[in-house]
Amino acid sequence: MKHTLAILVENKPGVLTRVAGLFSRRGFNIESLAVGVTENLDTSRITIVVSGDDNILEQVEKQLNKLIDIIRVSDIPAEDSVSRELALIKVGVDSNTRAEVMQIVDVFRAKIVDVGIKSLVIEVTGDESKINAIEQLLRQFGIKEMVRTGKIAMNRGAKVVQSEKR
């Protein structure tokens, strides 16, 4: 079972190493990782997708909370949250295939951010399955290069992940 954790941390050098190191030495597997600063400049938010049963998740949360620079760990439930990934996909095209690729981009409400003679760079945001789907469709044209961010997630409604430790 996959869980998405929102981890608020002090925005200091080395904090990501502490978090990543904890996962590796305790044998937890990081499936996806995204880091960025929050509305407070002294706080960063790490979004980690981790797989495992409830016991493993409990240990992950407790061990994370032991790290001194960790302010808060919060499990973001899939059913009550929004989550996004972003991908840039460079597809090889010629005059025959360009139109078809642009149609697919339209259907997925993705964007073309660069047009070359032999290639297009497509920007797509969405949840994991949407990005997987467009990747699947574009594969037939030849994906020359692809880069994906880790997942970021946020609770729906008024609920927030606050920077006060429980």
Add this chain to the structure above:
Amino acid sequence: MTKPKMTGARAVIECLYRENVEVIFGYPGGTVLPLYDELYDANIRHILVRHEQAAAHAADGYARATGKTGVCLATSGPGATNLVTGIANAYMDSIPMIAITGQVPRSLIGCDAFQEANITGITLPITKHNYLVQDTKDLPTIFKEAFYIARTGRPGPVLIDIPKDVQNEIIEYEYPEEVKMRSYKPTYTGNEQQIKKAASVILKSERPIFYVGGGIIFSNACEELKDLAQTIMAPVTTTLMGMGAFPLAHPLSVGMLGMHGTRYANYAIQESDLIIAIGVRFDDRVTGKISAFAPNAKIIHIDIDPAEIGKNVRVDIPIVGDAKNILKSLARFVKIEQPKTDAWVTKIHAWKKEYPLTYKRDNLLRPQFVVEQISDVCPDAIICTEVGQNQMWAAQFFNYKNPRTFISSGGLGTMGYGFPAAIGAKVGKPESTVIDIAGDGSFQMNSQELATVVQNDIPVIVAILNNGVLGMVRQWQKLFFNQRYSSTCLKGSVDFVKLAEAYGALGLRATKKSEVRDVIVEAVKSGRPTVIDFVVEREENVSPMVPAGAAINEILDLE
């Protein structure tokens, strides 16, 4: 008021004064020259060791004996990496310690400079927290936080890495009055609902047992433990780390549990209906086969570290907080007129009678006899141990009465720990007799510290149970590897009496039972650093023993 201006090195000394540091164990080198220059006329005792590993163990032993935070100091690169074993050891046993290391100047960090090592990276998994000082102005705040983190919550080692140019830079010094950390707030008070729940389960239990460890000692909760145990008339077993938390001579004591614990402690755990676990972590050496551990018992787990709860075993009633606080609160809810544990206590006394810890009492000089004699001659001594058979015999055959009198490497199992730890203990408790019960293998891992004890006049006694082999490994080879004694024989290696004398210490030897008492008395009377070479039976095994992977009541007696 204007803030005084001073160098970073001077500021470090001022910070140490503010934290009431009276002694540092260390070894100088290039990147800590400015610090050592300040130490030259500082009002802090500096013990010069002969290897940085010993500095870390000594700081650790000092912390265990006194309850204060131990401090060690080393230079960058190899100095810092030599501390690593000692830091890992302190981390595994939750010992409050500050390790200060020099680092190459900031402009050279990352350039593979001479004696550069990324010690904050290396110690990430073995410190509670660590700091690389990148801005000299941060020094006072870092020291304040480091000491606070090291000694609060679940204690542990904190490393502060200080580049050489930081030590030379001038700052305006001001020590913060309080710690402001939004991300670190340990829980001390137990949840009252949980405490009430625990109390009601305790009141119903007919076969309760306390299983307590190092946490009881660190929290100074031994009196509260004794009171509660006596109120409900429940037996008490301790882990290796908990030796001394409950007097072994007390009728409710069942001694140590686990792999080399007593039969009666292991039986009591397995047949109990309630385990009150305090300041313990259900280590594999304690639980044996985890699926067969205490099958009929409810478990109350009291610990200051929430991550320990549910880590290894299922827990029915977790209570996070300080053991002393929680035991005090529990006592308010546990009011008993007539304990229901009569039958249980009777059964335990019968087990104690039937299965005492024992060994062959013949004319040969056996290591257990030596430990018993030490216990008899020096009942109030602080006992440090090395790791292996010596450690188990020291745990089994000395009659511990008080907390902080048994100092041993529990979690990491570090050979070479005991002697430097004894140095730290003796420095912290000069009025106590401090004895390192050693093996001939372990002692040789840090025997160079004989120079330290002689130079600094630290009269510790090293009692070597010399069997000429790496006994514990050999025991496993005997039991599980067809007696193929691969690289465990040390025969013919060292004359420990001459070794002691070469360093200027007193060297004594006993080869017969009749000589044992006399040499112990002589060592104590001499007031000098002493090594006693007890030439003991080679074939002796630590018994009883739970084989790895077996349930703890499947315990064997070994010849």
